[in-house]
Amino acid sequence: MQIQFDNSYATLPDRFFARVAPTPVAAPRLIKINRALAEQLRLDADWLASPEGVAFLAGQSVPDGADPIATAYAGHQFGHFVPQLGDGRAILLGEVVDRDGQRRDLQLKGAGPTPFSRRGDGRAALGPVLREYIVSEAMAALGVPTTRALAAVLTGDRVQRETMLPGAVLTRVAASHIRIGTFQFFAAREDTDALRHLVDHVIARHYPDAATDPHPARALLARVIARQAALVARWMHIGFIHGVMNTDNMSIAGETIDYGPCAFMDAYNPATVFSSIDQNGRYAYANQPGIALWNLTRLAECLLQLFDPDQPTAIEIAKEILSEFSPAFDAAYTAGMRAKLGLAGHDGDDDLVGEFLQLLAEHEVDFTLAFRRLCDAAEGDAGELRALFTEPAGLDAWLGKWQSRRSGDGAALRKVNPAFIPRNHRIEAAIVAATQGDFAPFETLGTVLARPYDDQPEFAAYAEPPQPEQRVLQTFCGT
Incomplete structure (x- = not known):
C-alpha cells in the first residue's frame, strides 16, 4: 500500500527535531485496528491488518514517503521547568491529509529510544497502550476534541517497569503534536528565529485566519486560549481528570493529549485526584481550569518578544489577551x-447547578x-435518582426548583449526559x-464506549x- 504522506513539520529547521528510525521488535502481532478512523485517513484497514501493515504499525518497516522524527520540546512538570524533554518514546512517521482535508500526524508511541529518551528504553507497556486506546476513542465518541488511536500492536518483547510486562506500540493520530512545551524549548534558548x-x-496549520491579523502572534495566543477554555470545560462536564497537565502535555491544537494517569470521577468530589505522581493535588479535577490558565501564561511568556519589542508593553498585551480565558x-x-440540566438560560442557573453539585x-x-x-x-420518574441519595430530602427540594425552571425533555x-464513560475499574x-x-x-469495552449516549440495555x-472492592484509587504514568 502507498500511504500518501504530506509532511510539513519535518521541513522546519533541523533543531526542531531529531531524525530517528523506529527500533525493530521481536514479533509484532495485531491487537486492534480502528477501521473507521483508517477510512477517514484514506488508509486501507485490510492492509493495516496484514503482516506488512502490522510491521509498519510496529515500526518494523518505514513506508515510502514517511520521514520519521522525534520532536523537541521543553516543559513545566508539576510547576518545575525542564529545558529539554522531547519525544522520548514516540516517533512521528509523517502527516496525511484526511477525507475532510485536515492534516493529521501519524505517530508511533513505544517505538524505541530517541535522542530525547533521557536514559529511558523508549518502549511502551501493554497496559498504558490499551488505556490510551480506550480513553482517547471514548473521548472522541463523547464529542471531546482529542488525539485518536489508529491501532495497537504487541511487540513480542518484554519491557521492564515495576515488573516485566508485555510490550506494545500505539499508533496515535493528532491534528499535530505541537505543545506549549515546543514554544518553551525555543524560548529557553532565546531562539527568536525558531519561535517565528x-x-x-x-x-x-491550525489557525489560518490569524495569518491576516495585523499581529499574528497575538492572534495565535487568543485562539489557543479560546480552544483550551472550551476543551477544559468539556472535561469538567464529563468528570474527566487529565492527571498530568504539564505544559508539555497541552496541545496547541486544542486536543486532549497524553492519556497517562488520566481517570474519570466516580463519586463527585471537586478535589478528586487519581494520579500516583500528583502528591499535592496540583491537577485535581477542580484545579484544571486554573492550571490551564497557568500553562497558557507560560505560552504567553514565550511570545512576548513577538508581541512588542518593548517588554513592559508586551507584558500588558499578554495580560489583556490572557484575561480572555476566564x-x-x-x-x-x-x-x-x-444543557446537562435542561435549562434555557436565565439568571440563577449557576446557583441551581451549584446546588445540585453540592448535593x-x-x-x-x-x-x-x-x-x-x-x-x-x-420524564416524571425521579425514583432511581432519589435512590442514589442516602437522604433524598435535599434532592426533593432541589427537584422542585429544577422542574419549575427546566425546559429540556429527557x-x-x-x-448530553452519557450513560457510559471509561470507568476506571473497567x-x-x-x-x-x-x-x-x-x-x-x-473489545467489549470499546463496543460499549463507541455509543456513550445510547442506553444499550444489554450492557x-x-x-x-x-x-x-472494585474502586481504583490511583492511576499511573506509562513511562
Missing part, C-alpha cells in the same frame, strides 16, 4: 451545565449516573485480562459505578 518559524507553522471558560462551562458531593453520589438519571426525572438531556479489568492474553474485555452493568 513555529508561530508561522502553527498559524498555517470569561471564555465560564461561558463554555455554564452553557454545558445548562452530589455531600452524599458522595456518582457524577455520571446522577446526571443520566436526571434524564428520567425530566430525550434532549440524554444527548479499564483496569480489561488491562489485567489482556496481559493474560484475553482481549475480549478490551447496563457497564453504566454502574464500582463496588467498594
Whole structure:
C-alpha cells in the first residue's frame, strides 16, 4: 500500500527535531485496528491488518514517503521547568491529509529510544497502550476534541517497569503534536528565529485566519486560549481528570493529549485526584481550569518578544489577551451545565447547578449516573435518582426548583449526559485480562464506549459505578 504522506513539520529547521528510525521488535502481532478512523485517513484497514501493515504499525518497516522524527520540546512538570524533554518514546512517521482535508500526524508511541529518551528504553507497556486506546476513542465518541488511536500492536518483547510486562506500540493520530512545551524549548534558548518559524507553522496549520491579523502572534495566543477554555470545560462536564497537565502535555491544537494517569470521577468530589505522581493535588479535577490558565501564561511568556519589542508593553498585551480565558471558560462551562440540566438560560442557573453539585458531593453520589438519571426525572420518574441519595430530602427540594425552571425533555438531556464513560475499574479489568492474553474485555469495552449516549440495555452493568472492592484509587504514568 502507498500511504500518501504530506509532511510539513519535518521541513522546519533541523533543531526542531531529531531524525530517528523506529527500533525493530521481536514479533509484532495485531491487537486492534480502528477501521473507521483508517477510512477517514484514506488508509486501507485490510492492509493495516496484514503482516506488512502490522510491521509498519510496529515500526518494523518505514513506508515510502514517511520521514520519521522525534520532536523537541521543553516543559513545566508539576510547576518545575525542564529545558529539554522531547519525544522520548514516540516517533512521528509523517502527516496525511484526511477525507475532510485536515492534516493529521501519524505517530508511533513505544517505538524505541530517541535522542530525547533521557536514559529511558523508549518502549511502551501493554497496559498504558490499551488505556490510551480506550480513553482517547471514548473521548472522541463523547464529542471531546482529542488525539485518536489508529491501532495497537504487541511487540513480542518484554519491557521492564515495576515488573516485566508485555510490550506494545500505539499508533496515535493528532491534528499535530505541537505543545506549549515546543514554544518553551525555543524560548529557553532565546531562539527568536525558531519561535517565528513555529508561530508561522502553527498559524498555517491550525489557525489560518490569524495569518491576516495585523499581529499574528497575538492572534495565535487568543485562539489557543479560546480552544483550551472550551476543551477544559468539556472535561469538567464529563468528570474527566487529565492527571498530568504539564505544559508539555497541552496541545496547541486544542486536543486532549497524553492519556497517562488520566481517570474519570466516580463519586463527585471537586478535589478528586487519581494520579500516583500528583502528591499535592496540583491537577485535581477542580484545579484544571486554573492550571490551564497557568500553562497558557507560560505560552504567553514565550511570545512576548513577538508581541512588542518593548517588554513592559508586551507584558500588558499578554495580560489583556490572557484575561480572555476566564470569561471564555465560564461561558463554555455554564452553557454545558445548562444543557446537562435542561435549562434555557436565565439568571440563577449557576446557583441551581451549584446546588445540585453540592448535593452530589455531600452524599458522595456518582457524577455520571446522577446526571443520566436526571434524564428520567425530566420524564416524571425521579425514583432511581432519589435512590442514589442516602437522604433524598435535599434532592426533593432541589427537584422542585429544577422542574419549575427546566425546559429540556429527557430525550434532549440524554444527548448530553452519557450513560457510559471509561470507568476506571473497567479499564483496569480489561488491562489485567489482556496481559493474560484475553482481549475480549478490551473489545467489549470499546463496543460499549463507541455509543456513550445510547442506553444499550444489554450492557447496563457497564453504566454502574464500582463496588467498594472494585474502586481504583490511583492511576499511573506509562513511562
